[in-house]
Amino acid sequence: MATLTVQQTSLTGLNPAFGAAAAGGDEFVNSGKAVLYVKNGSAGAVTVTVNSQTACNYGFDHDAEVSVPASGERVIGPFPKSRFDDAAGKVQVTYSGVTSVTVAVLEVA
Secondary structure (H helix, E strand, C coil): EEEEEEEEEECCCCCCCECCCCCEEEEEECCEEEEEEEEEEECEEEEEECCCCCCCCCCCCCCCCEEEEECCCCCCCCCCCCCCCCCCCCEEEEECCCCCCEEEEEEEC
């Protein structure tokens, strides 16, 4: 699992750096204000799954699953720490496919 760097926005602007989505998934340190920006350059939709670490009030673990259409983009989050943080304070993300998929983690400063 690759660790993504959280990029801070600012008043002077941010030109986000995107990296290839890792086949084994990605993770990032969660402040509770971060969002995952996914660009899908492939010819088919890709499902992004954000692993929920805590069961809801009804006792079920509901991962966040977002479909990113072919040649589409999605911004996912923010991720409540109580629901999505693992023991190390990181969010874990997997992808149904990674060919031509790039990602960036952005956080409002």
